[in-house]
Amino acid sequence: MKRIIIALSGIVLSTSLFAQLTAKPTTAKPAATKPTTAKAATGKPATATPAIVLKNNRDSASYALGVRIAQNLKEQSFDKLDPAIIQKGINDVFNNKVIAMPDGLLDQCIGTYQQKASFAKDSAKASVARAEGQKFLAENGKRKGVITTKSGLQYEIIKAGTDTIKPKINDKVKCHYHGTLINGTVFDSSVDRGEPISFPVGGVIAGWTEALQLMTVGSKWKLYIPSELAYGNRAAGDKIVPGSTLIFEVEILAIEK
Numbered sequence: 001m002k003r004i005i006i007a008l009s010g011i012v013l014s015t016s017l018f019a020q021l022t023a024k025p026t027t028a029k030p031a032a033t034k035p036t037t038a039k040a041a042t043g044k045p046a047t048a049t050p051a052i053v054l055k056n057n058r059d060s061a062s063y064a065l066g067v068r069i070a071q072n073l074k075e076q077s078f079d080k081l082d083p084a085i086i087q088k089g090i091n092d093v094f095n096n097k098v099i100a101m102p103d104g105l106l107d108q109c110i111g112t113y114q115q116k117a118s119f120a121k122d123s124a125k126a127s128v129a130r131a132e133g134q135k136f137l138a139e140n141g142k143r144k145g146v147i148t149t150k151s152g153l154q155y156e157i158i159k160a161g162t163d164t165i166k167p168k169i170n171d172k173v174k175c176h177y178h179g180t181l182i183n184g185t186v187f188d189s190s191v192d193r194g195e196p197i198s199f200p201v202g203g204v205i206a207g208w209t210e211a212l213q214l215m216t217v218g219s220k221w222k223l224y225i226p227s228e229l230a231y232g233n234r235a236a237g238d239k240i241v242p243g244s245t246l247i248f249e250v251e252i253l254a255i256e257k
Contacts, residue, residue, distance in 0.1 A: 076114060077114055077117035077118045077121055078113070078114065078117065080117065081113075122233060122234075122235065122242045123233065123242070125241050125242050125243065126227070126232075126233045126241070126242035126243030127243065128243070129227065129241050129242065129243035129244050129245075130227050130243035130245075132182065132245070133182060133226060133227055133243065133244065133245030134226070134245075136182045136224075136245060137152070137154060137224060137226060137245060140154060140224055141154055143156075145157070146224070149210065151206075151207075151210060151229060152226045152228070152229065153207050153210050153211060153223065153224070153225060153226070153229055154223070154224035154225075155211055155214075155221045155222060155223050155224065156221065156222050157219065157220075157221055158220040158221060158222055158249065159218075159219060159220040159251070160216075160219055161215070161216040161217050161218030161219030161220075161252065162218050163216050163217040163218050164216055165216060165217050165255065166213060166214065166215065166216050167201050167212050167213055167215070167217075167252065167255050168201065168213065169201055169202045169209070169213065170200070170201070170202065171200070171201050171255050171256075171257070172198055172199065172200050172201070172255070172256040172257070173198065173199065173201055173212060173252055173253075173254070173255055173256065174196050174197070174198045174252075174253045174254040174255075174256055175190070175196060175197060175198075175199075175212075175250055175251060175252055175253060176190050176191055176196045176197075176250075176251045176253060177189065177190050177191070177197070177248050177249060177250045177251070178190075178191045178192070178248065178249045179246060179247065179248045180246075180247045180248075181239065181240070181244060181245075181246065181247070182244075182245050182247060185239055187236075187237060187239040187240055187246075188237075191249075196253055198256055201213065205225065205229065205230050205231065205246075206228075206229040206230075207223060207225030207226070207229035207230055207246070208223070208225070208248070208250070210229070211223050211250065212250075212252065215250070215252050216252070217252050217253070217254060217255060218252065218253075219251070219252060220249065220250065220251035220252075221249075221250055221251075222247070222248070222249050222250075223246075223247065223248045223249075223250055224245065224246075224247055225245065225246045225247070225248065226245055227242075227243045227244055227245055230244065230245070230246045231244065231246075
C-alpha cells in the first residue's frame with residue numbers, strides 16, 4: 001500500500017534528484033511568441049502545444065518534479081489516472097483545504113487501483129506470450145524426435161541414461177539444467193554457474209515434475225513447457241513474463257533419498 005507513497009516521497013526528499021536533473025543539461029530554446037503549426041496526417045494544419053516557459057529555478061524545479069512523479073506513476077501502472085483530479089488533490093493539500101475522502105482510505109484506494117491495473121497489464125502480456133508459445137509448440141511438435149504428452153509437455157531425448165531407475169514424486173534429485181525462452185534468451189542455468197542443484201521432484205513447476213518422473217538417472221532431455229505447466233499468468237524474475245513457454249535442457253545426475 002505504501003509503495004507509491006514511499007516512491008514519491010523519495011523523489012521529493014532525495015538529494016539525487018538534483019544530480020539527475022543536472023546530469024544531462026540541455027539548452028532550451030526561447031518560447032515562440034506565436035503558436036507554430038504542423039501538417040497533420042489528414043493534411044489539415046494542427047496547432048502545436050506552446051513550449052512551457054520556465055522563468056526561474058522555482059519553475060524549473062516544479063516542472064521537473066512533475067515529470068519525475070509522472071514517470072514514477074507510469075512505472076507503477078498509474079498512467080491511466082486523471083491528471084486533472086491528481087492536480088486537484090495536490091491543490092487541496094497545498095492550499096490546506098479539506099480533502100474529499102477520509103485520510104484512512106487514501107492508501108486503500110491507491111492499492112486497490114494499482115492491483116487491478118497491474119493485473120490487467122499482466123493479462124495483456126500473458127495473452128501475447130501465450131499465443132507466441134502456442135504457435136511455437138505447434139510447429140515444434142512436428143519435428144522428428146519431439147514427443148508430446150497428454151498434458152501438452154513436449155520433450156526430446158538428448159542422451160539416454162544407462163540406469164533404469166526413475167525418480168518418484170517424493171524423491172529429491174540432483175540435476176544440471178539450462179533454461180531459455182523460445183527466443184533463446186537465457187533466464188537461468190546451473191550449467192553456466194558450474195554447479196548442479198538439488199530439489200524435490202514435487203517442488204518444482206508442473207512441467208518439470210512430470211518430465212522428471214519419466215526420465216532415468218543419467219539421462220538428458222530437452223523440455224518444451226507450455227505456460228500452463230510453467231508459471232501460468234505469473235511473471236518469474238525479470239525475464240519470464242506472464243504466459244511464457246519455457247525451454248530447459250535437464251540432466252538427472254542422481255536421486256537423493
